[in-house]
Amino acid sequence: MSISDNLQAIRHRIEQAARACGRDPAGITLLAVSKTKPDADIIAAHAAGQRAFGENYVQEGCDKAQRLEAAGLELEWHFIGPIQSNKTRPVAGCFDWVHSIDREKIAARLSEQRDPHRPPLNICLQVNVSGEESKSGVAPAELPALADAVAALPRLVLRGLMAIPEPTDDVTLQRSRFAHVRQLMDDLNARGHHLDTLSMGMSQDLEAAIAEGATIVRVGTALFGARA
Template sequence: MPDLIHNLEAVQQRIALAAQVAGRDARSITLLAVSKTFPAEDVRAAYAAGQRAFGENYVQEAITKVTALADLRAALEWHFIGPLQSNKTRPVAENFDWVHSVDRLKIAQRLSEQRPDNLPPLNVCLQVNVSGEASKSGVSIPEAVEVAQEIAALPKLNLRGLMAIPEPAGSVEEQRAPHRQLRELFERLRNDGLELDTLSMGMSSDLEAAVLEGATIVRVGTAIFGARDYSN
């Protein structure tokens, strides 16, 4: 799949250039390839091109892919990044390495209860609604401090940091503003004693702004795999 290989290289170059502008080491930024709606064969091709971390939004589709790629399980890192309902937490707790979209304490509690004892702690991020959009999941910035402390105390979870999906904006400066809010909250939580190391922010259209504001994971789908077909 030459297009996929070219796309991966192009995105990695964008990350490297943004990191250079920010005075950061590009190796401190993880590219998460968002493979939702794309088949397991595309994930396998991306793996062959050197990609290791993959993000999924839909539980049943994701589990189908994890199963189809069981031969690569030790090499792949699976991240759940979509909205998560209470009745869908068990398969996520049992099959994923990361969950970025923990948007309330109840979800964290269920993931903690359902994480198998034989697996390492589940890495999680607290999703924050930095733009205050009614249609977006996530805790508000004022709520985040208390919720983060409660999640950090749960067994079998490792609270790694924060995630956000800001409202789309035009210029890089406009894009940077909500990412800056998330970074400032992240720094506040660290100052309060939480051992956080992850800022999951930035997608295909705004990854440069996110890197400039300190993103450690950027979630990129269409720029790697192409336009999505939701007809299925």
């Protein structure tokens, strides 16, 4: 199947999942995870109507963004991978969103390095709801302090939370993890934040994520195929 066909199939999945839980599909953004994929795949997805793309690797993502902007494509770029301190400047310069903030230090550097003439950088805090030591993300107990610190930084807008729970085919566990993320966002909003974004759900579990309130689902494999 072509990328256009795959995109249509994913949109149908999103629509079906939204309808099943009484949500408006228009409230859910498909983020095409284009890491390791060539420009031609992104151009094909763009031709089929896709606008938001997610990258995990700083240099690769910046190079793509610059090349495709020069080619006349207006795309929205989301950084979804871990960020080292020495890579914050290019992230601040190339991306519209960052989903993977779990330390105040990284957010502060992005704030300092974001061009004040550009729109603020949209930020999601990555939370580790499955407690895996190998996985990035702030512990839920430490989330309120991090949210307060990031929300106070200039040139950033704290939009919501991102999570990558452990992979499982157990739909009950999938929904439990995603419900936990939603509850954490509700708790932050009750503390005075104004968060509107839940970045959660991927190719294998987007239905469970949508049922629990996801506003951005991150899909790579089902759209572009397995990584080479």
